[in-house]
Amino acid sequence: MPDxxxxxxxxxxxxxxxxxxxxxxxxxxxxILPFEPPVAGAVTLPDDEVLLPGLVDSHVxxxxxxxxxxxxxxxxxxxxxxxxxxxxxxMPLNSIPPTTTVEALELKTDATIGKLTAxxxxxxxxxxxxxxxxxxxxxxxxxxFKAFLAPSGVDEFEHLPxxxxxxxxxxxxxxxxxxxxxxxxxxxxxxxxxGSYDDFVASRPPISERNAIAHVIDAMxxxxxxxxxxxxxxxxxxxxxREARAEGLPLTVETCPHYLTLRAEDVPTxxxxxxxxxxxxxxxxxxxxxxxxxxxxxDAIVSDHSPSTADLKRGDFGSSWGGIAGLQLGFTVVWTxxxxxxxxxxxxxxxxxxxxxxxxxxxxxxxxxxxxxxxVAFAPDDEWVVDVRALEHKNPISPYDGARVxxxxxxxxxxxxxxxxxxxxxxxxxxxTILPEAEGA
Numbered sequence: 001m002p003d004x005x006x007x008x009x010x011x012x013x014x015x016x017x018x019x020x021x022x023x024x025x026x027x028x029x030x031x032i033l034p035f036e037p038p039v040a041g042a043v044t045l046p047d048d049e050v051l052l053p054g055l056v057d058s059h060v061x062x063x064x065x066x067x068x069x070x071x072x073x074x075x076x077x078x079x080x081x082x083x084x085x086x087x088x089x090x091m092p093l094n095s096i097p098p099t100t101t102v103e104a105l106e107l108k109t110d111a112t113i114g115k116l117t118a119x120x121x122x123x124x125x126x127x128x129x130x131x132x133x134x135x136x137x138x139x140x141x142x143x144x145f146k147a148f149l150a151p152s153g154v155d156e157f158e159h160l161p162x163x164x165x166x167x168x169x170x171x172x173x174x175x176x177x178x179x180x181x182x183x184x185x186x187x188x189x190x191x192x193x194x195g196s197y198d199d200f201v202a203s204r205p206p207i208s209e210r211n212a213i214a215h216v217i218d219a220m221x222x223x224x225x226x227x228x229x230x231x232x233x234x235x236x237x238x239x240x241x242r243e244a245r246a247e248g249l250p251l252t253v254e255t256c257p258h259y260l261t262l263r264a265e266d267v268p269t270x271x272x273x274x275x276x277x278x279x280x281x282x283x284x285x286x287x288x289x290x291x292x293x294x295x296x297x298x299d300a301i302v303s304d305h306s307p308s309t310a311d312l313k314r315g316d317f318g319s320s321w322g323g324i325a326g327l328q329l330g331f332t333v334v335w336t337x338x339x340x341x342x343x344x345x346x347x348x349x350x351x352x353x354x355x356x357x358x359x360x361x362x363x364x365x366x367x368x369x370x371x372x373x374x375x376v377a378f379a380p381d382d383e384w385v386v387d388v389r390a391l392e393h394k395n396p397i398s399p400y401d402g403a404r405v406x407x408x409x410x411x412x413x414x415x416x417x418x419x420x421x422x423x424x425x426x427x428x429x430x431x432x433t434i435l436p437e438a439e440g441a
Contacts, residue, residue, distance in 0.1 A: 002030060004416045005042035006375055008051040009035065012349060013367055017050065024373040027415030032369060045377050049410060052349065054086025054118075054374025055331055056365045058143075058356035059230065059254065059302035061323070062088075062120075065111045066096025070308045071394050073115040078425045079305075079328040079392035080118040084409035086374035087357070087364045087434070088118055088327075092125035092146050093157040094306075100125040100157075102140045109433050116431025117419055119374075121360060126168050126179060127158045135175045141435035143360040144178035144228070149212045150186040153277070153322060159186070166219040173225035178361075180228040183212035184278055192318040195270040200317035201279045206234035209278055213237050217244045217251065226250040228359055231304045233259045233278040235288030238297050252359055254300040257330040259289055261337045262399060272313050272320040274399045276306070294347060300355040301348065303330040313397050325398045328391050333400060335380065335407040345380055362434065377411035384408060392425060 004024040010017040019035035021042060033039065045051060057080060063070040080088050090108070092099035099105050099122060112120060124142035126134060134145060147168060148159035160168055172179045188208035192200040209232065216227050217240060232238070232255045244251045258276060263283045267274045274280060292298050306323025313320050326333070331352055338348050353365030363371065388401035412420035419427045 001041070002039075004373070004413070005039045006045065006051055006377070006413070007035065007038060007042040008045040008049065009047060010050040011367065012050065012052050015350065017346070022051065022367055022373075022375065024416035027373055029367060029369055029371050029373050032367070048381055049377045049379050050345070051367070052084065052376040052378050053353050053365050053367045054376055054412070054414070055084045055352045056087045056356040056360075056362065057085045057302050057305070057327065057330065058089040058300060058360040059091065059256075059304045060088040060327060061091045061094055061306040063094050065107060067094050069394075070094065073112045073120070074428070075392055075394040076305070076327060077115065077117040077120065077431055078428060081412055081414070081419050082392050082409065082423070082425055083328040084331055084376040084378060084412060085327065086118050086376070086412065086414055087121070087362060089121045089123055089143055089360045092123050093152060094154050096156060098125050098157045099123065099142065100127050100130045100137075102136050105137065105140050105142065109435070112433055114429055116433070117425060117428045118414065118431045119434055120431060121362060121434035123180065125157060126160065126172070128160065128164060129158065131164065131168055131171060134171050134177070138175045138177050143362070144180055145172060146180045146182070148182040149215070150182065150184040150189060152182070162215060165215060166222055169219045169223040169225035169227065173223050178226045178228055180230055181212070181216050182231070183216060183229050184208045185211035185215070194316050194318070197264060197267040197269070197271065197274070197317060200275065201264055201281065204277060204279050206236050206281070209234040210237045210240065213240050217249065220244070220249050220251065229253040231256050231259070231278065232298075233281055235285050235292065238292050241297060252299040253297065254302050254356070254359065255289055255293070255298050256302060256304045256324070257326055257334045258324045258399065260286065260293070260301070261333045270316070271399070272315065272317060273397050273401075275317055275320055275322045276304070276324045277322040290341065293351065294343075298351060300359050301330070301334055301351040302356050303327045307393060307395055307397065309395055310397055325393050325395065326400065328393060329386065329398070329400050329405070332405050332407045333403070336405045339406055373413060373416040375413040376409050379408050379410050381406065382408040382410075
């Protein structure tokens with residue numbers, strides 16, 4: 001007998017919904033069966049639920065060790081699970097030390113022990129001090145290397161000046177990895193002061209993103225390296241991406257829920273919970289981002305979950321921490337907006353599953369025989385109001401507080417074991433780190 005069979009009228013299989021029964025044994029999917037006849041003991045989802053593969057979020061700042069008060073593996077992976085995310089990829093900052101050496105990666109993996117409710121993979125960092133030695137981190141299992149082209153916001157993770165971008169990409173190409181890039185050109189950035197959000201947005205104009213993306217593309221042409229542009233907020237940069245792909249360059253791009261659901265004109269004076277870098281822009285720009293979602297320009301929608309303690313979010317838009325806390329809510333808020341725009345669930349699902357999995361080179365985000373049995377029973381019509389104090393994030397700060405949203409992960413299974421039931425985390429600590437020796441587990 002299988003360990004678990006989940007049966008639903010709508011199961012996301014090979015890019016479409018169809019009736020099926022998913023059979024699980026030993027933590028993996030062992031069969032995709034017709035919906036009828038029912039297997040004895042099967043869990044049958046009600047008609048208002050769909051069965052999805054566990055979502056993948058390839059852009060999460062867990063911040064442990066070193067800044068665990070901001071977040072941590074326990075709270076971050078509980079939040080992920082509650083939002084239907086069963087695999088995250090941890091960014092190399094804002095932990096102390098950052099993941100720029102093998103020793104730092106070992107400290108980080110040691111910090112995960114007994115704390116994971118979702119599976120966790122890791123990005124490494126590419127900074128001026130470790131160029132020439134990236135292969136050791138690659139061999140230790142990081143999925144690729146993150147670089148900032150502008151100051152990162154933390155002193156221990158230095159940005160790459162323009163003259164080091166090409167050498168970094170050449171090294172990345174030689175080891176067969178990927179450079180993931182925070183693409184803002186520092187020559188177009190300036191300080192913002194006060195409580196005016198308009199002033200903050202003006203301090204990080206779209207030309208900064210466009211120029212930085214152009215620099216990455218130019219260096220890709222020379223080196224042949226693969227690159228990925230993080231958190232695109234400025235839609236007028238996307239023609240460069242489309243042109244680069246038409247040339248055959250291996251460039252991928254992502255955007256984030258906050259750019260697709262929040263608008264600059266709705267940010268209140270002093271509303272620093274909305275501050276992130278690059279910034280949330282206006283509604284006209286948002287419409288163009290949605291066009292890029294629909295035409296296939298974006299490869300992934302990921303949270304860029306970058307929380308902090310409450311005291312760091314106080315003050316003005318110049319001095320407060322620039323990061324959105326949204327890991328638990330990302331899929332729900334994007335689905336809420338997609339639905340408002342008259343779009344089906346199918347339109348966004350690949351960007352939360354196979355898209356980010358491919359960016360990070362992970363075998364995740366699918367329901368197929370042999371895949372880990374990461375499953376989500378999602379209720380797309382459930383309406384609820386976000387109460388930031390009830391979220392699993394460590395610090396109760398979010399621009400979505402009080403928002404009415406639609407869609408809830410009612411049940412989540414990790415390798416066939418229930419970790420979320422009735423919308424609440426019910427079993428913690430069963431997640432794993434994803435490193436070379438653990439792949440396929």
